[in-house]
Amino acid sequence: MSDSSPDDRAADKAEKSASAFRTISEVAAELDLPQHVLRFWETKFPQVKPMKRGGGRRYYRPDDLQLLRRIRDLLYVDGYTIKGVQKLLRQSGSVRNFVNEDEAKIPLGEGTSATEQDIAPATQPVSDNSSALADRSVREELVEIVNDLKGLRDQLAQSAS
DSSP: OOSSOHHHHHHHHHTOOTTSOEEHHHHHHHHTOOHHHHHHHHHHOTTOOOEEEGGGEEEEOHHHHHHHHHHHIIIIISOOOHHHHHHHHHHHSSHHHHHHOSSOOOOOOTTOOOOHHHHSOSSOOOOSHHHHHHHHHHHHHHHHHHHHHHHHHHHHHHHHO
């Protein structure tokens, strides 16, 4: 048994080095996101590659955390779609450029197939943090519903064939 109280252990976690790897639960808590959203984003953004150890446990590097924070802000605060964020990532040239961009500036020159709809925010940016949390919760529920519907659609397609 440990001599430290739960408060001491919480303080130890809060004092983790900025360069330390973090578990999915630590990242989820820091970004105020459910763990399933982080796992979902791994399927949509190949740039998010946490290190996996025994039993499939994920360990996120500091760079992963920065990338996830930027993705979260674009999706939940700026109102971009997943397709829009994917396009921003592709057009930024590198993850480092993408993470360090203060505002997404996408050159829409010749040879670019991006449309304004693909990259523009889906809604107006949310300015009030409490509204952002409420919107995030609603969006997460909607994403879950859409994923459930897609799964049902796939099951119907398989049973029809």
